[in-house]
Ligand SMILES: Cc1cc2nc3c(=O)[nH]c(=O)nc-3n(C[C@H](O)[C@H](O)[C@H](O)COP(=O)(O)OP(=O)(O)OC[C@H]3O[C@@H](n4cnc5c(N)ncnc54)[C@H](O)[C@@H]3O)c2cc1C
């Protein structure tokens with residue numbers, strides 16, 4: 319089986335700080351990490367490879383040259399091949415242009431299974447995975463917390479807040495993975511030496527994916543982020559711990575006090 | 580001259596640190612309290628290649644080097660001295676000598692599983708009457724044609740209760756003194772080879788320290804490690820390398836207790852202010868930091884020289900002497916700066932101070948290191 323895992327480099331924080339004037343992310347003083355959902359996706363791929371050594375794992379990221387750090391990390395964890403998708407024309411992409419770029423690259427690489435994270439902790443849209451599947455016209459299952467192979471199909475568990483679905487999906491397909499699904503393995507010492515010493519990272523640009531530059535990056539993006547701001551923290555809530563009847567009365571009076579009802 | 584690390588060392592160190600924080604630190608208190616050998620940690624270390632760091636890939640290892648291995652021992656020891664010495668004894672005292680002195684068959688048979696962490700290693704030199712005077716071996720290996728018959732006993736052997744492969748020193752020629760000592764590779768479960776008393780210790784209490792009992796143990800000739808009669812030299816050279824590992828353990832203990840002390844003194848308030856605001860606290864911490872950093876430079880330099888295949892015996896002795904004494908001093912000060920709380924088992928500095936003491940004793944006491952150092956400069 320040939321697995322492509324899409325990984326994104328994100329700032330190591332849950333509290334994204336936004337430059338109020340430029341509207342862009344403040345990356346200074348925050349180190350970068352592999353997006354947690356993606357790392358779980360990579361671990362899933364590695365477990366499939368543990369069970370079936372005949373598997374090859376390609377990790378792919380779209381980003382500037384510094385994103386090679388997470389590609390090397392992925393190789394040190396056990397991925398076979400790493401590709402950096404980078405080109406001036408890719409810059410400023412929204413989720414549509416991002417997914418088109420990644421899908422076009424994956425089409426060239428070939429695959430049986432594509433694994434994306436559910437959601438990137440910076441952009442946070444959770445759109446890129448499903449959009450890649452649409453561009454490639456393949457089935458996808460999101461919010462996956464467990465994967466088994468069965469012949470050329472997968473049996474996956476799709477997680478919801480209070481229930482789950484077990485879904486059989488035919489490869490080639492795409493799944494989006496949840497960070498809670500496993501505990502990613504540590505890098506291996508010898509692989510760290512290989513990955514950081516003398517590994518050449520393969521790159522692909524606009525020429526390689528062969529898509530009109532008008533459809534890529536800022537130019538190809540229907541969405542323009544006009545303004546991003548950090549929300550003020552809400553006041554902490556009040557917990558009412560009385561018996562149900564008294565609680566209801568208390569809550570009604572509190573809501574009435576604030577003219578909500 | 581360049582004191583910076585190449586990227587691969589930085590990444591290894593942060594991986595070891597993360598591993599130590601997540602997998603080792605949560606067990607440290609229990610391992611000490613219950614005197615429990617953390618076998619599950621050994622399995623986890625194997626999974627990320629930590630049991631074979633300086634061993635070439637062709638022998639199941641990671642193809643890294645001594646410096647990387649030292650970083651692992653340091654990071655583990657920052658949170659748990661027991662785990663640090665398990666790795667140190669396994670690597671420096673068992674896997675490395677088989678790499679350096681073993682035949683191709685011995686490497687295939689013993690080194691590969693050691694480096695993969697499928698098997699655990701130990702090294703047995705010390706006897707009841709042969710401690711610092713290690714040449715006074717009473718364990719005898721009698722030549723019986725195809726095999727040797729070994730009789731005797733060893734004491735204080737690290738990892739013994741859980742090890743699979745042991746390097747054991749024995750006299751093959753009593754009249755020849757230290758030139759009559761030969762190294763053998765023994766395996767757990769060989770008829771006549773049993774593990775005796777398990778020591779109860781002041782520190783590194785999760786580490787398994789036991790007696791080995793050897794009664795008519797038949798050992799095939801192909802299990803002789805190195806040359807006949809060259810075991811003493813092999814043991815001394817092995818200990819040169821081992822000392823860098825113990826120095827790294829000491830360094831980790833010093834740094835770990837210093838880190839705890841920095842955060843504690845910034846939080847603990849007396850007389851209406853954090854105790855870190857008192858000049859005495861600041862001066863103590865400045866001293867602790869300087870000495871720990873000086874120890875680190877000696878330890879890394881010794882490892883670096885070994886990796887460059889330069890003579891490093893003197894450097895290893897200096898690193899071990901200095902780092903172990905710094906560990907004892909820094910952990911003692913750490914307890915002092917924690918006050919009464921530091922004397923209780925609620926705080927890890929209490930354990931670290933107990934763990935630090937052994938670093939001045941095993942793999943050559945501080946006195947022995949001074950003999951080595953003086954011997955190599957007063958010539
Ligand atoms: C604060 C902020 C808000 C934004 N809001 C929007 C918006 O509302 N609409 C919009 O169209 N764009 C938005 N963007 C741009 C958007 O972040 C980028 O298009 C980005 O490349 C992909 O979206 P995402 O980060 O939301 O990823 P998600 O869709 O959340 O990511 C899901 C998965 O897709 C894969 N993936 C995503 N990006 C990459 C990549 N570069 N390389 C490899 N794999 C990847 C990963 O597996 C990831 O886990 C915003 C960006 C920021 C920083």
Ligand SMILES: Cc1cc2nc3c(=O)[nH]c(=O)nc-3n(C[C@H](O)[C@H](O)[C@H](O)COP(=O)(O)OP(=O)(O)OC[C@H]3O[C@@H](n4cnc5c(N)ncnc54)[C@H](O)[C@@H]3O)c2cc1C
Nearest residue numbers: 702703704705710711735736737788940941942943944946
């Ligand atoms: C927890 C633990 C783990 C160990 N692990 C191992 C192991 O894995 N393998 C192994 O082979 N051994 C091991 N040892 C043994 C250890 O290396 C010895 O205990 C150590 O070398 C000291 O020997 P000794 O205990 O016989 O002390 P002694 O040699 O009796 O020394 C007692 C004191 O006399 C001093 N002294 C001795 N001779 C001289 C001299 N000529 N000049 C000045 N002072 C001198 C010593 O420095 C020391 O202070 C371990 C010991 C312990 C406690």
